[in-house]
Amino acid sequence: MHFNHIHYDLGCRNCKNIRPNGMTMLQSEEVIEHMSREALIAEMDNFHGIQCERCGAEGDWLVFRISLNEDDEVRDQFKINIFKENGRISGKPEDGFFSPAQIEIAFQIIKDEIKALKGQEYVERQDGTAFIMVDFIKEEPYSRVSIFDLDGFTLREVEQFINVLSAGV
Numbered sequence: 001m002h003f004n005h006i007h008y009d010l011g012c013r014n015c016k017n018i019r020p021n022g023m024t025m026l027q028s029e030e031v032i033e034h035m036s037r038e039a040l041i042a043e044m045d046n047f048h049g050i051q052c053e054r055c056g057a058e059g060d061w062l063v064f065r066i067s068l069n070e071d072d073e074v075r076d077q078f079k080i081n082i083f084k085e086n087g088r089i090s091g092k093p094e095d096g097f098f099s100p101a102q103i104e105i106a107f108q109i110i111k112d113e114i115k116a117l118k119g120q121e122y123v124e125r126q127d128g129t130a131f132i133m134v135d136f137i138k139e140e141p142y143s144r145v146s147i148f149d150l151d152g153f154t155l156r157e158v159e160q161f162i163n164v165l166s167a168g169v
């Protein structure tokens, strides 16, 4: 029997509370060297049983980071927060040190993600939040959209805003 640790940082979708440094023991018959982000989240059952200590919401989490043992494949994370108040949209990337090439890649894969999601229904409201996170990872494909979370936004609104943002960098 082998003992592994799953480490994770979560953010509450409801109140935006950050819940860092979570850890769970995972037993396995064989040595596990690598598990994908998706597999680890599935292993954690999407964190459905964990309650937010701030707002009480249960299982409503965004997974910022998750890794097995010390095998964190993520080098860096590019995050964009978008807000809507009375239909007025604002937002920007969180501060960080990114090369122009990284920023270009990040916006490109976000646009690809939006294309891939076309046809999905999102509920539109006057107020909303959207959070998009791109991971830069050590192995191929070297980058991925790990979180694309819309609350009150349509895909079209986010697409237009991303186009404006990316044109300005």
Ligand SMILES: [Zn+2]
Pocket (backbone or CB within 6 Å): 012, 013, 014, 015, 016, 017, 052, 053, 054, 055, 056, 057
């Ligand atoms: Zn909360």
